[in-house]
Structure formats: structure tokens, C-alpha cells
Amino acid sequence: MDGTESAEQAIELLQQLGLKEYEACCFVGLTRLDTGTAKRLSEITEVPRTRVYDAIRMLEAQGLVEIQHSSPQRFRAVPLGEATETLRDQYEERVERLSQSLEDVEAVGEGDESPVQQVWAMAGRDAIENRTNQLLGQADDEIVFVVGDGSLLTEELIDSLNAVPSDIELLVGALTEPLEAEIRRGVPEATTFVSGLEWLHGERATEEATAIGRLLLVDRSTILVSSIVPESKEEQAIFGEGFGNGLVVIARRLMAQGLLGTRDPAQ
Amino acid sequence: MDGTESAEQAIELLQQLGLKEYEACCFVGLTRLDTGTAKRLSEITEVPRTRVYDAIRMLEAQGLVEIQHSSPQRFRAVPLGEATETLRDQYEERVERLSQSLEDVEAVGEGDESPVQQVWAMAGRDAIENRTNQLLGQADDEIVFVVGDGSLLTEELIDSLNAVPSDIELLVGALTEPLEAEIRRGVPEATTFVSGLEWLHGERATEEATAIGRLLLVDRSTILVSSIVPESKEEQAIFGEGFGNGLVVIARRLMAQGLLGTRDPAQ
DNA sequence: GGTTTTGTGATTAATCGAGTTACCGTGCCC
DNA sequence: GGGCACGGTAACTCGATTAATCACAAAACC
Structure with missing residues (x-):
């Protein structure tokens, strides 16, 4: 623990x-210290003093702290903005x-036919x-989209919706x-409506409620339905495409697979 | 190994x-298979069949593969573009x-005076x-910058240089x-010149050559010198600021710290 | 000179992931 | 029906990291 909550x-x-x-630990320790020695750091954080050196070396190699090679040596964290930028760069790379x-690897003989x-x-x-964005972008005739939870209505999603040809x-x-x-x-371009899907939403039998996330139907041939598991807040979905039998089949499968009931949160 | 090199x-x-x-392994296995079962995957990759399931579950939870809950169940990797985008999003978040x-944590009493x-x-x-970008942005009077290696001349660097007020x-x-x-x-705005720093570049004594990376001097009061270690290609730098004694002190320290000689590549 | 700091290295203990095996259910072929 | 290959789950072993201590040399301090 470092004292502070966050x-x-x-x-x-x-x-x-x-x-x-x-x-x-050492890094956050340093961000609240501006500059400090190994001893000081080991007091603030619960890191044994003798291990501070290794940790710092690693951090330096990753560009997150600077070392002053004096005796005793001093450490300081790179400014927050630079640190996050560095992390971003590494990842992006x-x-x-x-x-x-x-891209250089795709395809090895046949995939299973399905x-x-x-x-x-x-x-x-x-x-x-x-x-969702992907599907919105490749629609030809019709899009039906139902949002079940406000948190799903992100900037990006709104952009995608507005980008749909008129x-x-x-x-x-x-x-x-x-x-x-x-x-x-x-x-504004969209025709909006309320609900019509309470049957999906309400609790089913005695099981605890599973919040419906989103429902997307593209060109009546591709569907994506998601739910949000109550505690873990994780979203899970089922996705079907390319069949002529219409929705009913999917809806049945939906039920069958218990998507609307409970399912153990993925690990 | 997966057969293919890359x-x-x-x-x-x-x-x-x-x-x-x-x-x-499972993920790249799937990208070259389009769709496959656990058995098939364990053949392609060197992952034991019984462990494929766990791996896939993890991958699904991270949004990198889709699962078809049939018997036998089929797996497929999310399209490359979506996968990278998802990874990006996660990281960004x-x-x-x-x-x-x-930001909520800074400052815990006094840092050491230095x-x-x-x-x-x-x-x-x-x-x-x-x-480097940071320093370029906060210059007041003068910037001296020496590039020792072409690979350092990135887009971003050029932008920063062009953003310097005239x-x-x-x-x-x-x-x-x-x-x-x-x-x-x-x-085009900059006054350019060649070298003048061969003394930094050449091999020193019998030690192997250390390539000079960049040298940046801002307002004659802040300096940053980097070198690129021959094998690991890692760049390391020293950085000094806020003293009136000018360059000489730094240069001497530079030598003293062996930056221009060899130093064990960070771990 | 003696004592506290500073830094490195080795050593032990616990954790986690890789690899293996045993086991149950389901269908299929004899 | 009995066996048998297949699909799936879950346990366990082993080895490699990592967290945590300890011992010790070199400086710095008084």
C-alpha cells in the first residue's frame, strides 16, 4: 500500500x-516525491530498499524514470505527460x-467448412x-439498432451512426x-423509437436480471445482440450472419444458449 | 513454432x-485458419489440445476471438483490423x-533537496x-541540435522542429x-551544418565505437546527449539543466560517466 | 576509527504458467 | 450392448519468474 487510496x-x-x-510501486512512489533516494522510496512504498535499485533500473530502461548517478543516487519520475506518451508510443509500435x-501469415491450407x-x-x-461499427459501415439497405444501456452510447458509436449513408x-x-x-x-437523421423489447429485458423465471446491452440488425441478414452481466459489467454478445431463415432461428438460439439468463462471467 | 517465419x-x-x-499461439493459429476446432488448432500450433480451450476462453474475454458453441465448437479470430483496434482501445483506456x-496522488511532504x-x-x-520534443517546445532563445543517426529523424521530430517559433x-x-x-x-527554416562533433563519434581508445545519437542544447542552459549502443540498438541519454557553468562541466561529466565508452546495456 | 548509509549479490519462499494426465459424457462402428 | 474415438473439463506436476530476506563490501559520515 502506498497510503493514498488511488x-x-x-x-x-x-x-x-x-x-x-x-x-x-516505485514509480508511483516517485511521482509523489518528485525526487528521492532508494531509502526514502523504500519508506514510502513497501518495497524493500535493496530491491529498489533493480526496479528503478527496469523503469529507466523503459523510459519512465531518470537516474542521477551520484552518491547516494537520486531518482525521479519522468513528468506524467511524457510518461504516458512514452507508454503509448511503445504500445503503438x-x-x-x-x-x-x-498480414504476412494468413492462410494455411483449408479452414474447416462450417x-x-x-x-x-x-x-x-x-x-x-x-x-458494431464494422457492421454499421457495411450495411446496404436497413439498420435496426437498439441501445439498452446509456453507457454504450459512446462518441464513436454516435459518429458511426451519423456516418451511415442517408x-x-x-x-x-x-x-x-x-x-x-x-x-x-x-x-438526428435516425428514426428513433422506444423499446419494444421488454421481453428481452425483464428477469426471466427466477434468475437474476441480465441487462440487455445492444441489439443490431443489419439488412435483416446479420444480427448482433449483447447483454451486460450485472456485476462484472462485462459485455458479451452473440453474432450471426448470412442465413435466409430470418430472425426466428436466431432468437431461438439466443434463448437456447442462455444468453438472456446467466452465464459464468468469462473467467 | 508455427511453421511460418513471421x-x-x-x-x-x-x-x-x-x-x-x-x-x-492460438491466436496466430486462428488467423491462418479462418475457422477451426480445438483439434485442428492443436495440430497447427504446438499447444496441447486440452489447453486450447482455456486459451481461447481468455482470448474471447479480451475480444480477440469468437466462439461458436456447437459440438465440436468452432473458433475464429476476429478480423485483423478489429483485433488491433480492440487492443489499442484497451491500452488507451x-x-x-x-x-x-x-494526478490524484502527487506530493507527499518534501522531496529531497538536490x-x-x-x-x-x-x-x-x-x-x-x-x-526532446518537450525541450524543443520550451526554448526561449536558441536551439542547437545535432542528429547523429538518420533513424532518429522521425516524422514527429521534424514536426517539432518546424513548430519552433521563428x-x-x-x-x-x-x-x-x-x-x-x-x-x-x-x-527549411533551420540553419543546418555538418558535424563538428567527430570527437564524440570516433572510437575512443580500444573500446568499440559508440554511436552518437543526438545532442540538444537549449538556451545554453539545458543539454541532452544520447548515444546508441551498438548491438541492442537501445538509446541512452544524459540530461542536464539549470546551471550557469555552461557546457564544459557537462562535457566533462559526460566523459566521466563513460557515456561515450561502453556501458552494460540495461539488463 | 568506528559507525551508519549505500549498493550488489546470493538465497529462500511463493506464485504462476507450461506441460501432462486422468476422467466423464457423447456419439459411432462393430 | 460393448467398445472406441472424439470432445471437453479438471486436476496435478514441474519449472521458471518474482517477491521477499539476508549477508557483505564499499562509501560516506561523525
């Missing part, structure tokens, strides 16, 4: 960004290289949002009246 | 981005939250570049003639 959050995040525990590598009727499950707020019919619904108003404001 | 590179990168080995947390004459060491290409004297040097030409093209 310091621990910072440590947590730094670890998610790839730092070790000691490294993360990696993603870029990854993208390159993956039945016509496909239903895929996916999870993760960002991923589902990206898929010759495509755009129907956007919301589960509540105020949400609908918000949508009408953000996407 | 597949391993992708795996490497994915691990750096936070995935476990199995997860990384974390960095953003980190930034918030760290001597007037400060020399700080830092490392990492991105970090040094950021610091009432600030801007001197930009290069170690070679062609490099100077490139700079003159990219930054």
Missing part, C-alpha cells in the same frame, strides 16, 4: 501495462509491428463496439424515454 | 502485449485511467524522443553530408 489503483494499472509490482506480421447457420459468441466491450433506413431504439431523447439529439 | 514474431509481440504463450489516478548541478540519465528511444535561433547539425541535406529539406 495510488493503489495506479499500481494496479501499471501492472496491467506490463510492469512488475515493485516497479509499479508493438501493435503496428503485430499488424505487419499477421454449417450455413452460424452463431458466434464474443465478449469484451471494446471488441463488441468495434464489431439512403439506408436507420432505425434506432432505446429502452427508456430519456435515452431515446439523447439519441435523437445525437443522431 | 508467425513467431507475431507470437512474440502478442506476448509483449500481455498475452500468455498459449493464447498468442488503461493509460487514460492511469493518468487520472496519478544540488544545483544535476545530471540525469535516461534510456529508451521513445522516452528520449519525447523529452524568433528562436535554430541550428541543426548532422554527422554526414546526406543527412544534412535531408534535414535541410525537412526543416
Whole structure:
């Protein structure tokens, strides 16, 4: 612990960004110290003094702290703006290289053939949002979109909706009246409506309620339905495409797969 | 191994981005398979079949693969563009939250007082570049900048140089003639020159050559000198500010710290 | 000169991930 | 029906990191 409440959050995040525990502790320790020695750092943070040196060295190599080679040596954190920018750069570089590598690798013989009727499950707020944008962009005739939770109505989503060509019919619904108003404001082009999907929303049998996230139907041939699991706030979705049998099949599968009931939060 | 050469590179990168080995293997396995079962995947990749399921679940939770809940269940990777976008989003979100947390935490009593004459060491290409931009932006009178290696002349750097107000004297040097030409093209406003720093560049005594990276002197009061270690390609720098004794002191320190000789590559 | 700091290295303990095996349910072929 | 390959889950072993201590040499301080 670092004393302050949100310091621990910072440590947590730094670890998610790839730092070790000691490294993360030392870094936030330094941001609240401006400049300090190993001893001072080990007092503030719960990092044993003898391990501070290693941690700092690692941090320096990643461009997050500077070292003054005096005796005793002093450390200081790079200014916040520079630090975040550096982290961003590193990541951006990696993603870029990854993208390159993956392009050079596609295809190894045949993939399995698969039945016509496909239903895929996916999870993760960002991923589902990206898929949503993707689908919005490739619509030909008609889009039906229902937003079940205000938190899903992001900037990016509104942009995507506004980017829909005007010759495509755009129907956007919301589960509540105020949400609908918000949508009408953000996407004036769209025909908005309220709900019509309470049957999806309400609790089913005795199981606890599962909040409906979004429902997207493109050209009556591709559908994406998501729900938000109550506690973990994680969004999960099912996604179907390319079949002539219409919605009913999907809806049935939806039920069958328990998407509307409970499902163990992904690990 | 995955057969293909650059597949391993992708795996490497994915691990750096936070995935476990199995997860990384499964993901690239899927990108070259379009759609596949656990069995197929375990054949392509060297991941034991029984562990494919866990890996995939993790990947799904992160929004990188989709699962078809049939029997046998099928997996497929999210399209490359969506995947990278999702990774980007996740990271961006974390960095953003980190930034918030760290702002709420600054300052814990006094930092150590430190001597007037400060020399700080830092490392990492991105970090040094950021610091360079930072310094360029806060110059008042004069900027002297020497580029020792063409790879350092990035887009971003050129932008920063061009953003320097015209009432600030801007001197930009290069170690070679062609490099100077490139700079003159990219930054027409600047007064360019060649080298003048061979004494820094050449090998010293019998030690192997250390390539000079960049040298930046702002308002004659702040200096940043970097070198690029031959093998690891890592850039390391020293950075000094706020003293009236001019360059000489720094230069001497420079030598004393062996920046121009060899130094063990950070870990 | 003696004592406290400072820094490095080695050592132990705990954690986590890689790799393996055992086991249950389901369909399929004999 | 009995066996058998396949699909899926869950346990366990082993090895590599990492967190946490300890021992010790070199400086710095009084």
C-alpha cells in the first residue's frame, strides 16, 4: 500500500501495462516525491530498499524514470505527460509491428467448412463496439439498432451512426424515454423509437436480471445482440450472419444458449 | 513454432502485449485458419489440445476471438483490423485511467533537496524522443541540435522542429553530408551544418565505437546527449539543466560517466 | 576509527504458467 | 450392448519468474 487510496489503483494499472509490482510501486512512489533516494522510496512504498535499485533500473530502461548517478543516487519520475506518451508510443509500435506480421501469415491450407447457420459468441466491450461499427459501415439497405444501456452510447458509436449513408433506413431504439431523447439529439437523421423489447429485458423465471446491452440488425441478414452481466459489467454478445431463415432461428438460439439468463462471467 | 517465419514474431509481440504463450499461439493459429476446432488448432500450433480451450476462453474475454458453441465448437479470430483496434482501445483506456489516478496522488511532504548541478540519465528511444520534443517546445532563445543517426529523424521530430517559433535561433547539425541535406529539406527554416562533433563519434581508445545519437542544447542552459549502443540498438541519454557553468562541466561529466565508452546495456 | 548509509549479490519462499494426465459424457462402428 | 474415438473439463506436476530476506563490501559520515 502506498497510503493514498488511488495510488493503489495506479499500481494496479501499471501492472496491467506490463510492469512488475515493485516497479509499479516505485514509480508511483516517485511521482509523489518528485525526487528521492532508494531509502526514502523504500519508506514510502513497501518495497524493500535493496530491491529498489533493480526496479528503478527496469523503469529507466523503459523510459519512465531518470537516474542521477551520484552518491547516494537520486531518482525521479519522468513528468506524467511524457510518461504516458512514452507508454503509448511503445504500445503503438508493438501493435503496428503485430499488424505487419499477421498480414504476412494468413492462410494455411483449408479452414474447416462450417454449417450455413452460424452463431458466434464474443465478449469484451471494446471488441463488441468495434464489431458494431464494422457492421454499421457495411450495411446496404436497413439498420435496426437498439441501445439498452446509456453507457454504450459512446462518441464513436454516435459518429458511426451519423456516418451511415442517408439512403439506408436507420432505425434506432432505446429502452427508456430519456435515452431515446439523447439519441435523437445525437443522431438526428435516425428514426428513433422506444423499446419494444421488454421481453428481452425483464428477469426471466427466477434468475437474476441480465441487462440487455445492444441489439443490431443489419439488412435483416446479420444480427448482433449483447447483454451486460450485472456485476462484472462485462459485455458479451452473440453474432450471426448470412442465413435466409430470418430472425426466428436466431432468437431461438439466443434463448437456447442462455444468453438472456446467466452465464459464468468469462473467467 | 508455427511453421511460418513471421508467425513467431507475431507470437512474440502478442506476448509483449500481455498475452500468455498459449493464447498468442492460438491466436496466430486462428488467423491462418479462418475457422477451426480445438483439434485442428492443436495440430497447427504446438499447444496441447486440452489447453486450447482455456486459451481461447481468455482470448474471447479480451475480444480477440469468437466462439461458436456447437459440438465440436468452432473458433475464429476476429478480423485483423478489429483485433488491433480492440487492443489499442484497451491500452488507451488503461493509460487514460492511469493518468487520472496519478494526478490524484502527487506530493507527499518534501522531496529531497538536490544540488544545483544535476545530471540525469535516461534510456529508451521513445522516452528520449519525447523529452526532446518537450525541450524543443520550451526554448526561449536558441536551439542547437545535432542528429547523429538518420533513424532518429522521425516524422514527429521534424514536426517539432518546424513548430519552433521563428524568433528562436535554430541550428541543426548532422554527422554526414546526406543527412544534412535531408534535414535541410525537412526543416527549411533551420540553419543546418555538418558535424563538428567527430570527437564524440570516433572510437575512443580500444573500446568499440559508440554511436552518437543526438545532442540538444537549449538556451545554453539545458543539454541532452544520447548515444546508441551498438548491438541492442537501445538509446541512452544524459540530461542536464539549470546551471550557469555552461557546457564544459557537462562535457566533462559526460566523459566521466563513460557515456561515450561502453556501458552494460540495461539488463 | 568506528559507525551508519549505500549498493550488489546470493538465497529462500511463493506464485504462476507450461506441460501432462486422468476422467466423464457423447456419439459411432462393430 | 460393448467398445472406441472424439470432445471437453479438471486436476496435478514441474519449472521458471518474482517477491521477499539476508549477508557483505564499499562509501560516506561523525
